[in-house]
Amino acid sequence: MDGAAERVRIPPEMALYAEKHEIFDLLQCMVRSLMVDKPEEPIEYLIELLSRGRTEVPRIMVLGPPASGKRTIAVQLCEHTKAVHITASNVLKEDTRLTREARHLRDIQKEIPCELWIKLIQQCLSKVDCIRQGWVLEGIPHTRQEALLLQEVGIFPEHVVMLEAPDEILIKRSLAKRMDPASEVDMKLEQQQGFLSEDDIASQLIKYHQEAHALQRTYKNCLKVVKSDQSQDEVFAQVLSHVQCKPRSMAPHTPRVLLFGPPGSGKSLQAALIAQKYNLVNICCGELLRAVSADETSMGELIKPYLASGEPVPDSMVLQIMTERLSRLDCTARGWVLHGFPRDIKQAKMLYEANFIPSRVFFLEVTDEVASEVVTLRAVDPITGERYHSLYKPAPSPEIEARLQHNPRDSEDRLRSQLKQYSASVPALKAMYPGALSINVDQDPHAVFETLESWLVQRVTTAGLPGVVMDVKEGGSL
Known part of the structure; x- marks a missing residue:
């Protein structure tokens, strides 16, 4: 696919509308009814079908x-x-040529031919009440x-x-x-002799x-x-x-996954696993901002000073960049997994108002002690670019260990501030997404992925959406 096609923007509300009103299932039902009933006037037939109030x-x-x-x-x-x-008995109650023929065969104790029996059932089910009810x-x-x-x-x-x-x-x-003798006798027993x-x-x-x-x-x-x-x-x-269980829908399934979690919770790893297995577009807010900054565009020039100084990029700019990326053809056709944005209730509302509504929301939960252990003990080899961790993946030799460098962004003080900000935002975010699933990630990453996957593969229906609640205040109360 060429670059121009990649930039095609498909409004997100199109997919939301189709999911909400189950458009694919509606069209499937209409086509199936046409092919089965083969009406002489298809348009009039479809109008009558839709006018019933419910097609299923x-x-x-x-x-x-x-x-x-x-x-x-x-x-x-x-x-x-x-x-x-x-x-079986009320199929034969109608006074038609076919039912009279079938009753005659029954009366002389002959078996009703299978083809005739099917015609009788078809005749019975073609009545208006069976079609409507x-x-x-x-x-x-x-x-x-x-x-x-x-x-x-x-x-x-x-x-x-x-x-x-x-x-x-x-x-x-x-x-x-x-x-x-006091009970009602079954219809079939009434027909038997003795x-x-x-x-x-x-x-x-x-x-x-x-x-x-x-x-x-x-x-x-x-x-x-x-x-x-x-x-x-x-x-x-x-x-x-x-x-009461609806049959599995054949509608195209484009998951829209939102991952929340503090630093060190494994958001990037889980997002990568999900994206790889289900061919979703993996969108990390931080990486996206750095990629835009590297481009020679007006937006890239605007956000460069913020990234260089370590100051947060204004929400309006982040949303503009996020809207452009999520509206591209690959995200619309394949679905996406987003992490690193939104960080608070204000950003979450902005994402909602831009019509980017996730179909699955997960909160990855971990204690501050574990988060600190994961973040502050990691380092990188400046020569090879290989990442190491003092506990989980130590350097293979003293020589490599001596040249490892720690990212200043992984300092204890900065992490403590990030954890405090995240903890303050979580109640409001959970209130906004009441259908979200919280997962304890202090376990094997593949076990965490299996839990995520078990929820991802379920059919996304209107009732299954995370139920966004908009009237949430900053503190998380309704």
């Missing part, structure tokens, strides 16, 4: 062997989600063949729940339900198990297997937790 509705399958509790769970799900409950299929599909045919006609569940329990328990449940014997129930279970593993493979990406030999409340809690 529940599409749930509840599977399981006889007496596993499918009916109870399906009813509870429908009550909770307002979706339409679809069972979503659906819960109970005990459908029965076989892998049915599942594949459903996929061919564009019927894909968002979530599949498969209930399971030991066969002994299922047989006892079936016999107990059959023998209880009661099922224990052998008949066992035969049904064998038939179910022959298909269960194939169904699990078919829906493995959206499947949750739940043990139903526990209390009804526990079963439903697990099922509800599963169906």
